Amino acid sequence: MKIGIVGLAQSGKTTLFNALTGSQVDTTAFSGKVEAHRAIVHVPDDRLELLNDIFQPKKKVPAIVEYIDLGGLSTSEQKKSGFSDQFLGAIRLVDAILVVVRTFKNETIPHPANSLDSLRDFKNIEAEFVIADLSIVENRMDRLQRQMKSKKLDADVRELVFLEKCQTFLEDEKPLRLLDMSDEEELIVRGYQFLTQKPLIVVVNIDEDDIQNELEVLKPFQKVISGQNATMLCIAAQIEMEIQQLSENEANMFLQELGISESAMGRLIRASYDLLGLLSFFTVGSDEVRAWTIKRGIKAPQAAGAIHTDFERGFIRAEVVHYEDFISRKSLPRCKTDGVLRLEGKDYIVKDGDIINFRFAV
Numbered sequence: 001m002k003i004g005i006v007g008l009a010q011s012g013k014t015t016l017f018n019a020l021t022g023s024q025v026d027t028t029a030f031s032g033k034v035e036a037h038r039a040i041v042h043v044p045d046d047r048l049e050l051l052n053d054i055f056q057p058k059k060k061v062p063a064i065v066e067y068i069d070l071g072g073l074s075t076s077e078q079k080k081s082g083f084s085d086q087f088l089g090a091i092r093l094v095d096a097i098l099v100v101v102r103t104f105k106n107e108t109i110p111h112p113a114n115s116l117d118s119l120r121d122f123k124n125i126e127a128e129f130v131i132a133d134l135s136i137v138e139n140r141m142d143r144l145q146r147q148m149k150s151k152k153l154d155a156d157v158r159e160l161v162f163l164e165k166c167q168t169f170l171e172d173e174k175p176l177r178l179l180d181m182s183d184e185e186e187l188i189v190r191g192y193q194f195l196t197q198k199p200l201i202v203v204v205n206i207d208e209d210d211i212q213n214e215l216e217v218l219k220p221f222q223k224v225i226s227g228q229n230a231t232m233l234c235i236a237a238q239i240e241m242e243i244q245q246l247s248e249n250e251a252n253m254f255l256q257e258l259g260i261s262e263s264a265m266g267r268l269i270r271a272s273y274d275l276l277g278l279l280s281f282f283t284v285g286s287d288e289v290r291a292w293t294i295k296r297g298i299k300a301p302q303a304a305g306a307i308h309t310d311f312e313r314g315f316i317r318a319e320v321v322h323y324e325d326f327i328s329r330k331s332l333p334r335c336k337t338d339g340v341l342r343l344e345g346k347d348y349i350v351k352d353g354d355i356i357n358f359r360f361a362v
């Protein structure tokens with residue numbers, strides 16, 4: 001899973017990136033450049049730790065999330081043209097867009113619009129995404145129309161009708177997340193990687209004093225993101241970054257003192273899994289204990305495909321025991337005699353926490 005961090009200049013993107021990844025990228029100087037920082041984070045999962053203790057494998061492999069700090073994004077007033085190709089190229093590849101908006105007060109760090117209004121900032125950023133998508137829609141429409149002059153294919157006609165629908169929608173300044181699409185339209189749209197269709201995470205970068213006011217701070221955003229494939233949370237990025245650099249014991253103590261139930265890293269990963277509809281299953285053995293990430297609703301053969309395409313092609317059966325059933329017995333043979341280790345076929349829908357051994361032949 002790849003998450004791209006965007007936001008106005010000096011909104012705290014890099015600070016948040018550091019808090020989420022334990023990186024130590026410099027945040028003291030105004031960068032002003034579009035430079036992407038990348039880091040990979042291990043998804044914390046107590047279940048994997050316990051499986052590791054039981055199997056004592058040579059290797060433990062957690063699921064991973066990649067964060068990309070995509071760098072500065074100026075307000076439309078300051079900018080003459082749209083996003084740079086480099087920025088667009090990078091953001092089109094992410095699975096979810098994380099927009100950082102600022103409410104923290106700091107006189108020494110001027111806001112690019114010279115006043116604090118996080119909802120306005122969010123709406124401006126979303127408007128930029130709408131414009132970027134609109135330009136893709138219009139370019140594609142031009143090309144299709146030219147192509148259709150010489151040869152009129154049914155598929156092209158249907159695509160054009162769909163693009164007109166997108167165009168009207170975007171011209172009304174609405175993100176495509178709100179557009180109902182047929183199965184066929186979903187297929188057409190997949191190739192475009194529209195920004196306003198990607199799952200969205202809004203992070204309000206708050207002052208330490210606002211940690212207890214999360215609901216109040218988020219209230220204005222509720223209406224804007226409702227009905228969209230989106231989620232939001234408050235993070236006090238500065239203090240979370242500082243805490244991230246402490247030892248685990250000290251970090252926990254500080255979090256507790258501040259009334260933060262879980263670190264930004266853990267909270268954001270959970271929110272992202274929910275938003276993207278992801279779950280984890282496990283493979284176990286003496287060589288390796290490993291967590292895998294897949295979409296909810298996926299059947300056993302496709303889950304096997306996440307490990308290796310051969311596993312999917314040659315899928316025969318899956319031996320499945322749920323983590324909870326396993327952990328109360330701590331032995332696979334025990335699970336078998338107790339009947340909680342089952343054989344499942346190609347229509348089995350994998351559940352969060354399943355421990356699976358795939359049987360396949362190629």
Ligand SMILES: Nc1nc2c(ncn2[C@@H]2O[C@H](COP(=O)(O)OP(=O)(O)OP(=O)(O)O)[C@@H](O)[C@H]2O)c(=O)[nH]1
Nearest residue numbers: 009010011012013014015027031032072104237238
């Ligand atoms: N008080 C306070 N200051 C913050 C917070 N987050 C970031 N800052 C400060 O704001 C400044 C900018 O933070 P960055 O994380 O570099 O912001 P950015 O969005 O990456 O900035 P650019 O990449 O230059 O656009 C730094 O001096 C941070 O220390 C916060 O939550 N509270």
Ligand SMILES: [Mg+2]
Nearest residue numbers: 013014031071
């Ligand atoms: Mg930065």
